[in-house]
Amino acid sequence: MCGIIGYIGDKKATPFLIDGLRRLEYRGYDSSGIAVINGGISVHKKTGKVSELESKLPKKFEGRCGIAHTRWATHGGVTDANAHPHCSSDGKIALVHNGIIENARSLRNRLEKEGVKLRSDTDSEALVHLIHREVENGAKPLTAVRRTLKRARGTWGICVVFEGHDMIICARNGSPLVIGIGEGENWIASDTLPLQSLTQQVIRLDDGDLAIVTSDSIQTSRLDGRFTDSEVTPLDDDWGEAELGDYPHFMLKEIHEQPEALRQCLTGRLDIKDGNARLGGLGLSSKKLQKIPHVRLLGCGTALHAAQVGRLVIEELARVPALAHVSSEFRHNNPVIETDAIHFAVSQSGETADTLAAVKEIQLKGGEVRGVINVVGSTIARQCGKGCYIHSGPEQSVASTKAFSNMVAALSMFGIQIGRARSLSREKGKRLTTSLQKVPQLVDQYLSNPGPIDKVVKAVKNAKSVLFLGRGISAPVAREGALKLMEIAYIPCLAYPAGEMKHGPIALLEEGSPVIVVAPNDSLKDKTVSSIHECRARGAKIILIHEEGDSIAEEADISIPVPSTDPMFSPMLTVLPMQLIAYQTALALDCDVDRPRNLAKSVTVE
Ligand code: M6R
Numbered sequence: 001m002c003g004i005i006g007y008i009g010d011k012k013a014t015p016f017l018i019d020g021l022r023r024l025e026y027r028g029y030d031s032s033g034i035a036v037i038n039g040g041i042s043v044h045k046k047t048g049k050v051s052e053l054e055s056k057l058p059k060k061f062e063g064r065c066g067i068a069h070t071r072w073a074t075h076g077g078v079t080d081a082n083a084h085p086h087c088s089s090d091g092k093i094a095l096v097h098n099g100i101i102e103n104a105r106s107l108r109n110r111l112e113k114e115g116v117k118l119r120s121d122t123d124s125e126a127l128v129h130l131i132h133r134e135v136e137n138g139a140k141p142l143t144a145v146r147r148t149l150k151r152a153r154g155t156w157g158i159c160v161v162f163e164g165h166d167m168i169i170c171a172r173n174g175s176p177l178v179i180g181i182g183e184g185e186n187w188i189a190s191d192t193l194p195l196q197s198l199t200q201q202v203i204r205l206d207d208g209d210l211a212i213v214t215s216d217s218i219q220t221s222r223l224d225g226r227f228t229d230s231e232v233t234p235l236d237d238d239w240g241e242a243e244l245g246d247y248p249h250f251m252l253k254e255i256h257e258q259p260e261a262l263r264q265c266l267t268g269r270l271d272i273k274d275g276n277a278r279l280g281g282l283g284l285s286s287k288k289l290q291k292i293p294h295v296r297l298l299g300c301g302t303a304l305h306a307a308q309v310g311r312l313v314i315e316e317l318a319r320v321p322a323l324a325h326v327s328s329e330f331r332h333n334n335p336v337i338e339t340d341a342i343h344f345a346v347s348q349s350g351e352t353a354d355t356l357a358a359v360k361e362i363q364l365k366g367g368e369v370r371g372v373i374n375v376v377g378s379t380i381a382r383q384c385g386k387g388c389y390i391h392s393g394p395e396q397s398v399a400s401t402k403a404f405s406n407m408v409a410a411l412s413m414f415g416i417q418i419g420r421a422r423s424l425s426r427e428k429g430k431r432l433t434t435s436l437q438k439v440p441q442l443v444d445q446y447l448s449n450p451g452p453i454d455k456v457v458k459a460v461k462n463a464k465s466v467l468f469l470g471r472g473i474s475a476p477v478a479r480e481g482a483l484k485l486m487e488i489a490y491i492p493c494l495a496y497p498a499g500e501m502k503h504g505p506i507a508l509l510e511e512g513s514p515v516i517v518v519a520p521n522d523s524l525k526d527k528t529v530s531s532i533h534e535c536r537a538r539g540a541k542i543i544l545i546h547e548e549g550d551s552i553a554e555e556a557d558i559s560i561p562v563p564s565t566d567p568m569f570s571p572m573l574t575v576l577p578m579q580l581i582a583y584q585t586a587l588a589l590d591c592d593v594d595r596p597r598n599l600a601k602s603v604t605v606e
Contacts, residue, residue, distance in 0.1 A: 001600040002084075002098040003027050003070040004177065005194050006159045006168045009185020009215045013066035014057070016187065020194035021050045021068050026250065026396035027191075028600030029070035031083035035094040036063030041163050043094055045083035064215075065166060067159040067188075069096035072600050075104065076121025086125040088132035089116060092163040095131070097124035098190055099155030099175035100605055107151065127152065131160060142212055142221070145169050149210075149223060155353075155604075159188055167214045171223075172205040175604055176351060176379055179203040179211060179218055181232065186213050191351075191602075192235055192377070193394060203230045204377055233377065249593045251397035251488070255579050258402045259444040262572070264391040265406045269413055270437055275429025276420045277413035277436075279388040282370050284342070289421035292342050295322040297372075298330055298358045299346035300603070301483060302400035303407060307346045308476035309571045310372075310411025316568065317419030317432075328354035328606070330361070337365035344411075345371050345387075348395055348403035349602035350378020357606055359383050372410050374403050388414075397594045398601050399488050401579045404480060405443070405572045412436060412569060435566040439573070442563040446576050451560040453577065456543050457584045459514045459558065460491060467505060467540075468495040470518035470574075471528050477518050477571045481578030488586040488596045498531035511539035516581070518574045521547040522567035529555060545574050 005020030007013040013036050021032050032053045033045025042061060046053040050070070069084035076082040085094040101107070104123030107130065112118060116129045127148055134144030141162045149156065155174030162169075170177050170188050180187035180195035180202050189195050195202060203218060205211060209228070211220045220230040247253035270277050295314050297307035307324035314322040325335075327345075331354070337343075345359045350373040359369045359380060371380050371387030374395065381387060390406035413436070420429050460466050466485060470478035475497040482493035496505050498517070509515070515535045519528040532542055532555045544556035547570075553559040562573040586593045 001027055001072045001602060001604045002190070003029065004067070004096050004098055004157055004159055004188065004190040006067040006170065006188035006213070007185070008065040008166065008168055008213060009182060010064060011185060013063050014061050017066050017068040018050065018054050020187070020189060021053070021070055023194040024070050024190065025050060026398070026594065026601050027070065027072070028398055028595060029072050030078040031080065032068065032070045033083040033085050034066060034068040035085040035161060036061060036066035037161055037163060038063035041087065041091060041094050041161060043085055043087055045080055045085070047078050047080055047083065065161060065168065067094065067096050067161055067168060074100055074605060075123040082120045082122050084124060086120060086122065086128045088128050090132070093128055093132050093135065093160060095124065095128040095158055095160045097127060098157040098604070099173070101126060101152050101156065102154035103152065123154070127158065128160070141165055141167070141169055142210065145171060146210060146223060146225065149173070157190055167212050169210065169212055170205070171210040173207045177205045179205070179213060181218070184215055186215065186218060188213060191375070195235065200235050201232050202235055203232055204382070205230070249397065249583070251399050251401060251583050251593050254395055254397055254402045255576070255583065256447055257393065258405050258576070259440040259447070261392045261402045261406055262409055262440040262443060264393070265409045266413070266437060266440070270433045272430060272433045272437065275426045275433055277416040277433060279410070279414055279417060281386060281388045282414070283386045286421040289418045291340065292320060293338050293340055295320060295342045295344070297322070297324045297344045297346055297411070298327045298355055299324070300327050300352055300354050302404045302480060303346040303348060303352070303355070305476040305480040305483070306404050306407030306411065307344070308479070309408050309473055310346070310415070312473050313412050313415035313568055314418060317415040317424050318422050320418065320422065325358070327352065327358040331358045335361065337362050337367040339366045341367065343367055343369040345369050345373070345380050345384060346407055347371070347380050348374045348392070348400055350375040350380040351602040351604050352380070353604050353606045356380050356383060372407055374406070396601070398596055398599050399484055399582065404575060408571050409436070409439070432566060432568070436569055439565060439569055442565055442573060443576065445563050446573060450577065450580055452558055453560070453580045453584050455558045456560070456581050457588050459541055459543060460485070460581065461489070461585050461588050463491060463514050465492040465494060465508060467501070467508065467513065467515045468493060468518070469498040469501055469515060469528070469531055471498045471524040472522060473568065473571060474518035474520060474574060477574050477578065478516070480575055481516060481518070481581070484578055484582035485585060487599060488582050488593055489589055489591055491585070498528045501531055502534055506534060506538065509535060509538040509540045513540045514543060515540045516543045516545070516578070518545045519552055520567050520570035520574055521550050521564065522570070525552060545577050
């Protein structure tokens, strides 16, 4: 979603701002803009790519303080006028905003009645005019911003610059902002990615915080006016490589990073001798694990699919009821919360608004939530306080890949940990931990010989729709495969538990319809074969993802073998061909793989 970058210091601001915008592109956007102060405030904004904005900038677009923004349209269409920064009518104040101002309509109406000419359709623009009003009435910049935010309802991460003032005022409520600390220079960004190469120290603003940032000082305060001491925290230096390197797309790079990402996730957490796994950050003793009544997991999109795999592993190994919920539904269904239960919020970004809202709902009702999160220090991670990081490293492609595998790995470890605290034997624990430890190597092995993906691409790229089938632990993998192909290749896809197919979706099948079936070597395989026969009898083309050496390959029109592992861990292997099919099909259809239309990397609005 929208991205913010700000710079103030002794160097030229524009190169930092443009580079920051590029690093924020992965979040998804449709326009961008930049403002620098050099005497007056100069602003440029443009729909389309950051490169288009850059090419339109005058040669001399200089200043040592500036703010910039990538916009993902919510209020108002994709136009230059709606792009940020927005300026006061005298051009002396400029503002960028992430989030949604819920009472924007009434604020805009009032401003218009007072004679302010609004130049955009955005909710954000109201803020800059209100700040201007306050300044005209004699308020200092910080007071003007504070008073304005007190009138606003909704979420914001904002940066504001004022002509004649060497400072940036920023504020957060529901939309993250991080201040990167330098020597004689400071940065502000909506996530840590643009700061990785610039600084090792950051201040993460909390909801309700404001800050005045100059080149050599940062003063934080609260909306009620109290000044605060904000904690300086180190940037995670294990975060890994965020550049594209030799890969044409982040998605392909991230698919190939899975073996290493999985190693990072598993390292130090498996105790093979004792057949156990330990996720220390969860803060759960064996005693507590023995007593819990149930486990609930929450997520959206790919994180939801990982949660669905996780819940099956947990229920199987610990013999405790476990359920996965769509975050956006959970929150609004007035859920009954058991305070002894374990709740997990699963999220790559740690910023997904729906999941954050579900976390707050549980906490409000006295429950505890633990994060299963990738981005260190993200909002959900901090809101939960406890949890386990999945250590995937930066994931920049909108289509999530390596985060899925690591979420599944982390939840599998939890399954073993809770299982061992309850009835899982040491022997079985040893078998499972040994097999889990080998998964990264097997992923490596598959990726070096991925099978006839090109044939699958031919079969699906012009299809009216693609049906994905799987049973048991493979049902969420089928859903994940469908989501991937839909979101980056724009092909309508339907995912169904294989046994449910005959109750409806079978009507879609006609001669040549592609059906992608996930059938690892588990106890449900024979049942899946029956579903394959039902599809084949209607002329469907069967693309089968199965275990290497399994005779089930004979059932396939296109067979894609993956290395053999414990069926419980098969999703980390069977998902790989799905990711590659989506990637190669999107390429064949000339789609923008890393930045699919209408989508954002982290969805920070409900
Ligand atoms: O950051 P999160 O894991 O919370 O994001 C959840 C979904 O928005 C995300 O998985 C989305 O579905 C991806 N585009 C899937 O590839």
